[in-house]
Amino acid sequence: MNKFLERRNRLRSLMGGEKGLVIFLGNVDSAAQYRDNAYKWRQDSNWLYFYGIDEPRFAAVMDLDSGSETVYADDYEIDDIIWTGPMPSVSSLAAGAGVENSAPYAAFDHDVKAALAAGRRVHCLPVSRWYNAVKMGELFGLDPSACYSVGKKGCPYASEAFVRAVVKMRLVKDAGEIKLLDAAAEIGYAMHTAARKGIRLGRVEQEIVGDMEAVTLSYGWGTSFATILTQHGEIFHCHSHACPVEPGRLLLVDAGAESNEHYASDHTRTYPTGGRFTPRQRDIYQIVYECNERAFGMTAPGVAYRDVHIGAVRHMLDRLGQLGLVRGDVDEMVADGIGGLFMPHGLGHNMGLDVHDMEDLGENLVGYDDDQVRSSQLGLGSLRMARRLVPGNVITDEPGIYFIPALIAQWKAEGTDKGRVCYDKLEEYLDFGGIRLEDDVLVTADGARRLGSRRLPIAPDEVEQAMAED
C-alpha cells in the first residue's frame, strides 16, 4: 500500500474517537530579502510525513466522518512553466500520495469554512511560520498571533488529539526512516571530517564552516540547523564565525546535515585547536567523553531518558568532585541541580524529519510521558526528551561541560549552589570555554546503536591521532 496512505489510515485510527475534519497546511516560500528572493525551499515536516509532496502551496483535508480526502493546490500555467519548467499536475502528485481527489488551493479555504459554518469540528496542528498563522487566522477568524506556534496563546483549533496521534507515530521511526537517518548520519560523518581537516591555526572559523557545509550541500539539502563552530563553546548558540583559530583553544563544532529526503543528523565534537589537548583540557574532555559513553550504555527500551540524563549528570558531578570543582554528596548535588551550572541544557532530544523532532508540536507532548512532570531546574528543565524509550526512538546523546562566567557570577552572588561549588578552584576555569560531545542514537529491540556506519573519533587519544593524520 502507498506509504503515505498507510500513515494517514493509522492517523485516522489513532484519532478514532474524534469527529470532523483534519486539515494539513504545507508551507509556502519564505522571503529572505524580498518576496521573490526566498530562503531555500523547505516543506513542512508533518506534510512531508503524511503526503510527501515536496512542493509549495499545498493543503489537504481528511474527513474523519465520511473518510474522504482531498489535496488542494493550483496547477501551473504557461507563464509559470517558462520560469519553472514543466511540472507534474496536482492530481498526479495527489495520486502519488494515495489521494484520489484534488482541487484548487482556494477551495481549501472554502471547504474548511463551510465545515466550520456547519458547526463541524476542525483539527489543525500548531504552526511555526507566520504565513501559516495568517492563513489559519483567515480560516478561523482569529488574530494571526493567536494561531502562531504553541503554548498559552495557541490556536483553539490546534487539536491535542491530532498532536498526540502524530507524536505517537513520528516518535517511532519505521525501517524506511531508519535507513534515511543512517544515510543522513553518513553525510554528518563526512561534514565533520571536513571540518576537522580544516582546522589550522590562523584560518578564520568561517572558512572551516565553508569547507564543512560544502559537503552538506553536495550530498544533502543543507544543514539541519544553523552551524555552531566556535572557540567559545560556552556560548550555546554562538553563530559568529569571525575569529581566527588561535593556539591553545578548544573549537566546538555542533553541526548536522539534512538529507535531500529531509532527515537530520546532529553531531558535536570539540577539538584542541593545535591538535593536542592541554592537561586541563584533557581532564574536562575525558569527563564529557565518559558521560557520553555512560549515557549510551544506559540507553535501552523501557528506560526513561530523564534517568539517562540524570545518570550522566551524576557521573559528571562525581568526576568534577575529583577535580575539586564541587564538593559533597553526589546524590544531594544531583537533587539540588548543581549539574545545571556546568551543563545548563538537556542530555538530548528526539531527531527525525526535524533535528529537534516535532518541536513545533510542543515539547511536553513530544518529549514527556503523561506521568512525567517537567523539572524547573536549570539543565534538567531544558531536557526535551524525558520519555521511557521504545525501539525506533531516535535521540541525541550530547553531554557537555561549560564554564559560563555570567552564570558562575550569578550563582555565586545568589548562593544557588548551597555551598557545593568550589569557586576558588572554579575561577581558574573562567577562560576555559566549553566542551560538548554528541552522537545520534537509535533505540533497538535490546539496547541502542549509533546511527551511521562509522563513529567520528571521540576518545581523546583518537582525536589527537586523527588530527595528527589530517
Add this chain to the structure above:
Amino acid sequence: MNKFLERRNRLRSLMGGEKGLVIFLGNVDSAAQYRDNAYKWRQDSNWLYFYGIDEPRFAAVMDLDSGSETVYADDYEIDDIIWTGPMPSVSSLAAGAGVENSAPYAAFDHDVKAALAAGRRVHCLPVSRWYNAVKMGELFGLDPSACYSVGKKGCPYASEAFVRAVVKMRLVKDAGEIKLLDAAAEIGYAMHTAARKGIRLGRVEQEIVGDMEAVTLSYGWGTSFATILTQHGEIFHCHSHACPVEPGRLLLVDAGAESNEHYASDHTRTYPTGGRFTPRQRDIYQIVYECNERAFGMTAPGVAYRDVHIGAVRHMLDRLGQLGLVRGDVDEMVADGIGGLFMPHGLGHNMGLDVHDMEDLGENLVGYDDDQVRSSQLGLGSLRMARRLVPGNVITDEPGIYFIPALIAQWKAEGTDKGRVCYDKLEEYLDFGGIRLEDDVLVTADGARRLGSRRLPIAPDEVEQAMAED
C-alpha cells in the same frame, strides 16, 4: 559624521514636504522547520542601509516634525546570555547608528499607535515578510494580507514619498558601497571559478553546487539568491540539481554571493559540459556574448537602460536572422517583440544590498523613470531596470537565448510571431537548452566598468581554454 545619521538626515530632507512619523521595522528570525530552528538570520535591507544594526527584533521611529529619533529593542537578560553570550546594549547599538534615544520594543507599538490616535501621518515601507505584515496589521488595525508586499493590496500607510526618497538614495551607490560591491564581486569570481573547475562528466550537479557555495560561505554571508546550476538553462528558475553532468550539454551557472556586509554579486556563465562547444552551441553562444558586450558598450550616464535592452535584442534578432531562425526587418521584429520568444526576460536589474535591489519597494518605482511606461511585451515587459542611468548605478548585464519548447509551441499555435519565426529551422533547436551571460556593471562618470578586479572567462575561446586548464 556617522554614516547612518547622514543617510537619515538626507532621507529627512528628501521627504521635506511630509509630516508625521517615519517608521522602520527590522526583521525577526524566520522559521525553517519550527520556531527555534530559523533560517540563517538576514536583516531587512532598508534597516541595514539606514541603521546598520545587524540584529533581530529592532524598530525605529523618525519624527519628521520634532526631529527626534528612537531605536526600539529589548536588552538581553541572563537567560539569553547563557545561549548567546554577552551582547552590546540596545543603547550602545543605537549610539553606533547615531541615535540618542532607545526604548523597549513594546514601546514602538505604543508610540506608533499614540501618533495614529493623535491623527498624525505614519509613513512605512512595504514589507515582504509575513511577521512584519502581521506586525503592521496590528499597528494599523488592518488585515496582515493588506500589509504584505506591494501592489494593489498594498498597505495604505506604505508611503510613496518614503519609497521615492529611499529609491533615490539607494539607486546611487556611494564610494563605501562600491568598495563593498567590488569585494562581493571578488567572492563571485571565486565561486564561479570553483564551479567551472568542478564540472566533470558524471558528477551530479549538486556536487558542483557544494563546491561553489563552500567559497560563498567561507568568505561571505551566503548566496545572494537560490543558485541556478542546470543543464536546462531554458528553465529560468530551475533549482533542481539532481542530474549527472552529461556529455554534449550546456551547463548554465547563475549564482551570486552576498558578502558578510550583505552586498550582492550576480554572475552567469554557461559552459559546454565536455569543455568544447559544438558548432551549433558556439553559434548561439557567440550571439549572446556579443549582446553582453554590446550592452556593456552602450551603458553610460544619460542612456536609458530600456534602450540598452532594446539594443541588445536588436543585435540578437539580427544575428538570429543570419542563422535562419527569424526573418524580416529587424526594427519591425523589435517593435513586434519577437525577441521575447528567445529572451523572455529583461536585460538586467539594479543590484546592491539586494540582488534585485529594492524589489520589495515596487519594481516600477525602483526601475522606471516617471515618464517611462512599462511594456506589456514578453521580455521587455519583464525589464526591472529601464531608467536613464546616472553614475553610481549598479546593474546587471545579462542577455540570454533560450529555446523553450512550451513557449515555441504556444507562439506557433497562436501566431504570436506574425510570420517572422522560422519554425522549421527552430524545431532543430528544441533540445538545445539555453545560454545566459551575466556581468555586474557600475555606471561611472563617463561610461561603465565591471565590478571586481577580474572578469570571469566569457569569450568562447577563453572559456574552452580555461576549462582545458582546470
